[in-house]
Amino acid sequence: MNMIDPEAERKEILRHYRRLLKHAKPFLKDNDAKIIKKAFNTSVEAHKDMRRKSGEPYILHPLAVAQIAVEEIGLGTTSIVAALLHDVVEDTDMEVDEVEREFGPSVARIIEGLTKISGVFDYGTSQQAENFRKMLLTLSDDVRVILIKLADRLHNMRTLDSMPRHKQLKIASETMYLYAPLAHRLGLYAIKSELEDLYLKYTDTDTYKDISTKIRQTRSARGKFIKDFISPIEEELRRHGFKFNIKGRPKSIYSILKKIKKQNITFEEIYDLFAIRITLDVPLEHEKAACWQVYSIITDFYQPNPDRLRDWVNTPKANGYESLHTTVMSKSGQWVEVQIRTKRMDEIAERGYAAHWKYKSDGSGGESGLEMWINKVRDMLENNTANALEFMDEFRKNLFVEEVFVFTPKGELLILPDRATALDFAFEIHSEIGLHCLGAKVNQKLVPLSFRLRNGDQVEILTSQKQKPNEEWLDYVVTSKARSRIKEYLREDRKNKSEQGKAMLERRLVYLKVPETQGNLNKLMAFFNVPSVQDLHYRIATGHIDIKNIKEVIFSAQAERGASMLEPKSFDREVQKIRGVTSDMLVIGENTFNMNYKVATCCNPIPGDEVFGFESEEDGIEIHRTNCKKGIELMSNYGNRIIKAKWTDQKELAFLAGIRIKGTDRVGLVNDLTRIISNSLRVNMRSITIDSHDGIFEGNIMVFVNDTGHLDKLIQRMGKVTGVLTVERFD
Numbered sequence: 001m002n003m004i005d006p007e008a009e010r011k012e013i014l015r016h017y018r019r020l021l022k023h024a025k026p027f028l029k030d031n032d033a034k035i036i037k038k039a040f041n042t043s044v045e046a047h048k049d050m051r052r053k054s055g056e057p058y059i060l061h062p063l064a065v066a067q068i069a070v071e072e073i074g075l076g077t078t079s080i081v082a083a084l085l086h087d088v089v090e091d092t093d094m095e096v097d098e099v100e101r102e103f104g105p106s107v108a109r110i111i112e113g114l115t116k117i118s119g120v121f122d123y124g125t126s127q128q129a130e131n132f133r134k135m136l137l138t139l140s141d142d143v144r145v146i147l148i149k150l151a152d153r154l155h156n157m158r159t160l161d162s163m164p165r166h167k168q169l170k171i172a173s174e175t176m177y178l179y180a181p182l183a184h185r186l187g188l189y190a191i192k193s194e195l196e197d198l199y200l201k202y203t204d205t206d207t208y209k210d211i212s213t214k215i216r217q218t219r220s221a222r223g224k225f226i227k228d229f230i231s232p233i234e235e236e237l238r239r240h241g242f243k244f245n246i247k248g249r250p251k252s253i254y255s256i257l258k259k260i261k262k263q264n265i266t267f268e269e270i271y272d273l274f275a276i277r278i279t280l281d282v283p284l285e286h287e288k289a290a291c292w293q294v295y296s297i298i299t300d301f302y303q304p305n306p307d308r309l310r311d312w313v314n315t316p317k318a319n320g321y322e323s324l325h326t327t328v329m330s331k332s333g334q335w336v337e338v339q340i341r342t343k344r345m346d347e348i349a350e351r352g353y354a355a356h357w358k359y360k361s362d363g364s365g366g367e368s369g370l371e372m373w374i375n376k377v378r379d380m381l382e383n384n385t386a387n388a389l390e391f392m393d394e395f396r397k398n399l400f401v402e403e404v405f406v407f408t409p410k411g412e413l414l415i416l417p418d419r420a421t422a423l424d425f426a427f428e429i430h431s432e433i434g435l436h437c438l439g440a441k442v443n444q445k446l447v448p449l450s451f452r453l454r455n456g457d458q459v460e461i462l463t464s465q466k467q468k469p470n471e472e473w474l475d476y477v478v479t480s481k482a483r484s485r486i487k488e489y490l491r492e493d494r495k496n497k498s499e500q501g502k503a504m505l506e507r508r509l510v511y512l513k514v515p516e517t518q519g520n521l522n523k524l525m526a527f528f529n530v531p532s533v534q535d536l537h538y539r540i541a542t543g544h545i546d547i548k549n550i551k552e553v554i555f556s557a558q559a560e561r562g563a564s565m566l567e568p569k570s571f572d573r574e575v576q577k578i579r580g581v582t583s584d585m586l587v588i589g590e591n592t593f594n595m596n597y598k599v600a601t602c603c604n605p606i607p608g609d610e611v612f613g614f615e616s617e618e619d620g621i622e623i624h625r626t627n628c629k630k631g632i633e634l635m636s637n638y639g640n641r642i643i644k645a646k647w648t649d650q651k652e653l654a655f656l657a658g659i660r661i662k663g664t665d666r667v668g669l670v671n672d673l674t675r676i677i678s679n680s681l682r683v684n685m686r687s688i689t690i691d692s693h694d695g696i697f698e699g700n701i702m703v704f705v706n707d708t709g710h711l712d713k714l715i716q717r718m719g720k721v722t723g724v725l726t727v728e729r730f731d
Contacts (some may be wrong), residue, residue: 068151113145135148173635187352196254204627243281302328429483499538597621603628608708613643
């Protein structure tokens, strides 16, 4: 333990405090500096004996959160004070009403909101989701609560190094599950990107390092390229008398990785690794004209790609983002994304909602997209009968959305999420219209409910009192309003039908002179293979189970075995026992003892992968890769059921892994590949599918390997076969 030097620490704390004041100075009014000082002193006093996991004095955390709030989100005095005090009520015996006396009602309200949602992420799911719901309710009181919460989370992610590994995974996953989408929706793109990058840094460290090294290595070449690209444009803009600023900025590591995965390309093939941003300094009334004028100047020099023009100047995104994006071909044959915007738009893009406030603090201005969104959230919260987890999922679906703009027959504009259908549109107008929606006319043509709307469509809904929702409708809708109303209707409907079915079954049993005991109901459930009594009733009412098929023979003694259809699962388990993973290969938790577990099918981990265990209700422990998509959800929802897991060195066992191959088609190629697989490494091949068109083939091969090392060797050998272009593992 190194000795703590109190004097050095005091200086360090003051340095942070002065930096905060320096950034806050431009907007401080009469008494603000005093209030901030008082909050700082209160916080220092409250946390004086506390340290963070890293060993530094705790007060540095509230200071850092306040700093982020000012510098990166652009919040003001009230938020600084709230950020400095955000842990005080929770960690000490100071109460909220004391805060109110000392610092006034708005600070108290924000702190109360923050305290409500602190500890949000400790227990099991429903508790957590409930708290998440609370967090959003406080959002509808004061968005600053969420903004400070985001600053808090960002600082925690930046200092995640000092946390133990399982905590890192849990906090990172939760960030990805909730906070990154929230930042995105609040228009805080810089913070969203950093949160995603940090998530990657802790869950898939190798990929993260790999991409960041590549970005570093290409930096100087990129710099030169950007300079050459912008010099003619700069000259021309000066000639036209524009005041402007041009800079190139690389894409975030996470978005690069997403591109690589989505488009199945390599790092080198990504053409828009960076964007060039032109920020103009023009008065509000000339903004649109100026942006388009600059667009035409750029396209005089470089050929634009017409499919990649995005005009958010005329129709801003729902979170207020405005900008004009175009992708043009540079002289060296590379595509470059160019973003054109004004200073005001840039501030909103970087700082999102907080900047909106600044431009609208005089109380003028209509209801912005974000307020509409917050009202929607409020509406969802108030009408939500679903359980909290379902709610959380719905909510997340609503966070990452692109939008479509559509019109009612009277020409009113409705903004719906991307991929919305005619049925979503109906529910958006009114739940009753949704529930009775028969079909729609889009641009005067009849279309089905599942018709996907496009920008600019004019939509008229056709209804009928006879129409009722069914399960299939859930496949057609993307908005949470429509989903929750349909689910509510189906739940009600199911309840009523179950009541009917129950009565029908009672009559039938009386007729058969069979007593209605739990034992007899169990026999019926086993015979018809239904999971619950309510399901049994429901199926009888809907005619899925014909009441006439309920006969005495089901209840007689010899019907005990053989009739049930619930067998296949236990058969699978036997196979698993014989062929599956043996327990001595995994060290789960701290001590090795034989535990019942299975390897998750969503990410098929193999020895050598970094893994974690998840205690599931039915299967004992599931093993997932730490960068598994489903893993994010599990860790953030059921953090208390996550167990550390790692592989031991016995590699006798084989795991299924997939290999994807691309190459030029030639006779005998498949033969060469299969020979490598079976001869060189004694690997068993499970399946192979190869498609070829226009002289290029693409193949997926499923093989059994012992571990990642084994798989890498196999991939290397296959890569050497003549004609093979790329070989990679896929999940």
